[in-house]
Amino acid sequence: MALGLVINWAGGHVASWKHPTVPSGAAMNFDYYRGIAATAERACFDLLFLADHLSVGEAGATAERLQKSGEVVFFEPMILLAGLAAITRHIGLTATVSTTYNEPYNVARVFASLDHLSNGRAGWNVVTTGREAAAPNYGQEKHMQHADRYHRAHEFLDVVKALWDSWDDDAFLQDKARGIFFDKAKMHFQNHAGEHFSVKGPLNVARPPQGHPLIIQAGSSDAGQDLAAATADVVFTGQLTLEGGQRFYRGLKARMVKLGRAPDSLRVMPGLVPIVGRTHAEAREKFDAIQNLMDGDEALMFLSQMLGGADLSGIPPDVPGPDLPMIENRGSSGPKLLQEKAKRENLTLRQLAYEVAGARRHRLVIGSATEVADQLELWFKNEAADGFNIFPAWMPGGVEDFAELVIPELQRRGLYRTRYEGGTLRENLGLERPANRYSSRNAD
Numbered sequence: 001m002a003l004g005l006v007i008n009w010a011g012g013h014v015a016s017w018k019h020p021t022v023p024s025g026a027a028m029n030f031d032y033y034r035g036i037a038a039t040a041e042r043a044c045f046d047l048l049f050l051a052d053h054l055s056v057g058e059a060g061a062t063a064e065r066l067q068k069s070g071e072v073v074f075f076e077p078m079i080l081l082a083g084l085a086a087i088t089r090h091i092g093l094t095a096t097v098s099t100t101y102n103e104p105y106n107v108a109r110v111f112a113s114l115d116h117l118s119n120g121r122a123g124w125n126v127v128t129t130g131r132e133a134a135a136p137n138y139g140q141e142k143h144m145q146h147a148d149r150y151h152r153a154h155e156f157l158d159v160v161k162a163l164w165d166s167w168d169d170d171a172f173l174q175d176k177a178r179g180i181f182f183d184k185a186k187m188h189f190q191n192h193a194g195e196h197f198s199v200k201g202p203l204n205v206a207r208p209p210q211g212h213p214l215i216i217q218a219g220s221s222d223a224g225q226d227l228a229a230a231t232a233d234v235v236f237t238g239q240l241t242l243e244g245g246q247r248f249y250r251g252l253k254a255r256m257v258k259l260g261r262a263p264d265s266l267r268v269m270p271g272l273v274p275i276v277g278r279t280h281a282e283a284r285e286k287f288d289a290i291q292n293l294m295d296g297d298e299a300l301m302f303l304s305q306m307l308g309g310a311d312l313s314g315i316p317p318d319v320p321g322p323d324l325p326m327i328e329n330r331g332s333s334g335p336k337l338l339q340e341k342a343k344r345e346n347l348t349l350r351q352l353a354y355e356v357a358g359a360r361r362h363r364l365v366i367g368s369a370t371e372v373a374d375q376l377e378l379w380f381k382n383e384a385a386d387g388f389n390i391f392p393a394w395m396p397g398g399v400e401d402f403a404e405l406v407i408p409e410l411q412r413r414g415l416y417r418t419r420y421e422g423g424t425l426r427e428n429l430g431l432e433r434p435a436n437r438y439s440s441r442n443a444d
Helices: 030-042 077-085 104-117 132-138 146-164 222-231 242-258 280-291 296-306 333-344 349-359 369-381 397-412 425-429 437-443
Strands: 002-006 047-050 092-098 122-127 214-217 234-237 267-277 363-368 387-390
Touching: 002 234, 002 267, 030 047, 030 077, 030 397, 047 077, 047 122, 077 092, 077 104, 092 104, 092 214, 092 425, 104 122, 104 146, 146 222, 214 222, 214 425, 222 242, 242 267, 242 369, 267 280, 267 369, 267 397, 280 349, 280 363, 296 333, 296 349, 333 349, 349 363, 363 369, 369 387, 369 397
Parallel strands: 002 047, 002 387, 047 092, 092 122, 122 214, 214 234, 234 267, 267 363, 267 387
Antiparallel strands: none
8 A cells, every 4th residue: 555644744633733742843843854754764655745825824814713723834845845855765755736826837847856856756736725815925816716726727737747748858968079968859848828827838947757746636526536537646535434435436536437547547545644552542542632632612713724714603512413614615525524424423513623623634543553554454455545645643753653553564464565666756656657748749
């Protein structure tokens, strides 16, 4: 199976920054991230993943509410990954970058550069940005509509991939005797003129070692799944039940077949929040301890954020199975999963808030290494996952617990590597290197 590690500085739990083992000031401390990356690489994780936000909180969030959050400052992810590229050798380096508040040329250039710096370990999580609060930070009066964001993303991604193909792999002759640096026949202009972008090209970075850095997609709406089926190498998703995971997995692979793509050319990696102990009781004690660091208002605020800044003040907090507000222009897949969970488990709003704040709408698994490995194996062997995106509740302890306890158990079962197989992220995930679209056409 494939394994990614989500680095959300203090961890996935909303109260993680208050955990006694989380170093103060770690959010802006490179050595802290260096240590986590080293632990993950020793455990042979496929990739590190940095999420990103383009605003401090959701639209309408007050300073009073935000002051309880540990997620208001953090490194720009591409700068951090460039630093980590220099002190790692094998692990993939992936991050979120928005197609709504960037330009294709800039994004193509940044990821191509990171792929060269890391010798083929870069990956781009393509997002359209759900937070409306990002708009005024980028000179926009209104946040682009959900459907329009995905329409733009399709064109954006196509332009970026074309830019990565600006040069053949062997274009740079560097013939000093003749004074010829590159073969002009192996330079390709994009001359793209579309609805959203006009890009001449070529890119002023050589073709990346992976051909194209890994493409990751995390949207689970219909529009998100369409984009993933057409373009992604890896899909991150939040699935809470085996049956739901199987429906998503099989549905996405079926969409790929309709588009003429081989199903095994994409890895589906649901998010998982593991709380691991040497015994089940020890794991439960760890979870109860971090849950006790969170207060009710903090949990409800986080649930509101997960619902796109929805106002929950009018919903009775202790009535089972509440109807949750669906925020227009946010995307419905995440809120829908939370609504289904509340109804299925007959949770009150307060109970749902505490669970969401502890697992970020991902699946929470509490137990010994054997119990956690059992769940990973169940999903992996029953068409619900090709791997998992591991989201420790707190850092660095949650990473260390997983690396020390669960990884060896997976290796003992023959479910996980004991060493890296390839030199690039694509090779370690068993994914092919894309052909250059221009070279292929010329060859035909």
